[in-house]
Amino acid sequence: MxxxxxxxxxxxxxxxxxxxxxxxxxxxxxxxxxxxxxxxxxxxTPQVALDAVKNNTIEVLSYARSEGSEEYRTKLSAYYQKNNIQVSPNNIIATTGGSEALLFTIGSITDPGDEIIIPEPFYANYNGFSTASGVKVVPVISKIEDNFALPKIEDLEKLISPKTKAILICNPGNPTGYLYSKEEIEKLKKIVLKHNLFLIADEVYREFAYDGHTHHSVMSEVGLEEHAIMIDSVSKRYSMCGARIGCIVSKNTEFINTAIKFAQARLSPPTYALLASEAALETPQxxxxxxxxxxxxxxxxxxxxxxxxxxxxxxxxxxxxxxxxxxxxxxxxxxxxxxxxxxxxxxxxxxxxxxxxxxxxxxxxxxxxxxxxxxxxxxxxxxxxxxxxxxxxxxx
Missing domain, CATH: 3.90.1150.10 (Aspartate Aminotransferase, domain 1)
Structure with a gap:
């Protein structure tokens, strides 16, 4: 056998x-x-998103562009700009869910045997995505006694090796619900600049910040333009898990051009779901x-x-x-x-x-x-x- x-x-x-x-x-x-x-x-799910699929006049359900339609990416960049993230449509690649965005990202920045540092506990599929890419996850433990705050930066820095390519965080966190502060993001900024690493932030829960706290994106940090990669998705924001539309956002042109090759290899994200996601951007506050x-x-x-x-x-x-x-x-x-x-x-x-x-x-x-x-x-x-x-x- x-x-x-x-x-x-x-x-x-x-x-x-x-x-x-x-x-x-x-x-x-x-x-x-x-x-x-x-x-x-x-x-x-917002009715406007459901209606966009229900009431469309498409006669041929054709491929979308590999990076997602220009209309969607333009509207998405406008949404980000409202949230203090100054990006253009060319900084965005639409993906089949946040999962594919993570796979494309890992594939674009690592080779087999490379390492990514991740505070744990973390979204379980990070293990799976890393295994699929032949990449080693190097964990740094956060504690329930500290409400799963960012571990001491000194403990994190000790784990950096010549094979380290990135630090990956989920903000707000899955499974912990922890929301990283601006100060914690700035500590991570300092360390990735010092060691020339990527800082990947899975921000699919960005809308859900409580108790007067606000979400601070890695894409809002000046000086991280070549280092920051944001993962996003419509799944949780609009209660559209079945749409399977996510995206990669980065101002690093070489990274985006590399990730697009992965996007081309899988052809395109789903057309109907792109329509629904574009319409969902009209959802009121x-x-x-x-x-x-x-x-x-x-x-x-x-x-x-x-x-x-x-x-x-x-x-x-x-x-x-x-x-x-x-x-x-x-x-x-x-x-x-x-x-x-x-x-x-x-x-x-x-x-x-x-x-x-x-x-x-x-x-x-x-x-x-x-x-x-x-x-x-x-x-x-x-x-x-x-x-x-x-x-x-x-x-x-």
């Missing part, structure tokens, strides 16, 4: 999706499953104001309820719609499977994402879970009730 690749064998499972078969079996057995495992908002107010209430509800459970420690997110909670168990992979496979309360259970998959350091996050507060407040209260009862009955 032919063998699979070493790279394929090393490809990690998704901590977000690997338990799906257990959830599906629970549903088949009549148990209602509350999904706290995945960042799929229940917020309605009131939409985001309402969404942010809703997420703040959900966050406050979730944190308040979790803190009532003995032995649970939870970070307080300032952005996105996730939090990391530390549970009084030794292995949340086992607990998350058990709660789907062998437990229910009144024919209901919950699905969470074990946090070990958001680390690349072996053994880290084994007693943590990521919870996405993408359900309404009533359901969140019920979810925590189920979680509390499950912890009381869990045999391990």
């Amino acid at each position: 032919p063998s699979i690749s070493h790279k394929g064998a090393l490809m990690p499972e998704s901590p977000i999706r690997k338990l799906v078969p257990y959830a599906e079996n629970a549903k088949k057995n009549g148990t209602k499953v509350y999904h706290l495992n995945i960042g799929q908002p229940d917020i309605k 009131s939409y985001f104001d309402d969404v942010i107010e809703e997420y703040v209430e959900r966050r406050n509800t979730l944190i308040s309820e979790l803190e009532k459970i003995d032995g649970v420690k939870v970070a307080n997110p300032k952005g996105a719609f996730y939090c990391v909670a530390e549970l009084p168990v030794n292995d949340t992979d086992d607990f998350a499977q058990w709660i789907l496979e062998k437990f229910n309360h009144q024919n209901e259970t919950v699905m969470v994402a074990p946090a070990s998959g958001f680390y690349s350091t072996a053994g880290e996050g084994k007693n943590q879970v990521r919870i996405a507060y993408v359900l309404n407040k009533k359901d969140l209260i019920r979810c925590v009730e189920i979680l509390k009862i499950a912890l009381e009955q869990y045999p391990n």
